Structures are given as C-alpha cells and as structure tokens.
Amino acid sequence: MARHCPVSGKGPLSGNKRSHSLRATRRRWGVNLQNYKVEVDGRVQTVRMSARAYRSLNKSAKV
Numbered sequence: 893m894a895r896h897c898p899v900s901g902k903g904p905l906s907g908n909k910r911s912h913s914l915r916a917t918r919r920r921w922g923v924n925l926q927n928y929k930v931e932v933d934g935r936v937q938t939v940r941m942s943a944r945a946y947r948s949l950n951k952s953a954k955v
Contacts, residue, residue: 895923897942899949 896903902923908916924943929936 895925897923897925897945898939899941899945902942902945 894903904923905921907919907921909919910916925940926943926946927938927940928946930939930941930949931937932939
C-alpha cells in the first residue's frame with residue numbers, strides 16, 4: 893500500500909541523509925498517517941489520513 897494521504901494527497905519526500913563527514917546517502921521522509929474515525933456521507937468510517945489533514949478538517953469544522 894502506498895503511503896499517501898487520500899485527503900490532502902501528500903506523499904513521501906526524498907532527500908539526502910548527511911553524516912558527520914557530510915557524505916550524502918538517499919533517504920525518505922514518510923507521511924504521518926494515522927487512523928481516524930470521520931463522518932463520511934452521514935456514516936462514521938475509519939480513514940487513514942495524515943495528522944496535518946485531520947487538524948485542517950477539525951479547524952474548518954469549528955468555524
């Protein structure tokens with residue numbers, strides 16, 4: 893299963909790991925995916941989304 897957020901569309905980022913001697917090796921930063929219970933079409937469903945997307949959904953719901 894690909895580590896992508898279905899709500900925000902965020903995926904993993906890549907870059908370099910730097911050692912003390914500044915040698916570069918490739919690495920990945922994953923998305924902070926969590927399981928949340930969200931109401932979708934009037935029904936509660938468990939959705940695996942990023943923590944940032946969940947915070948954004950809650951912030952827009954409070955307004």
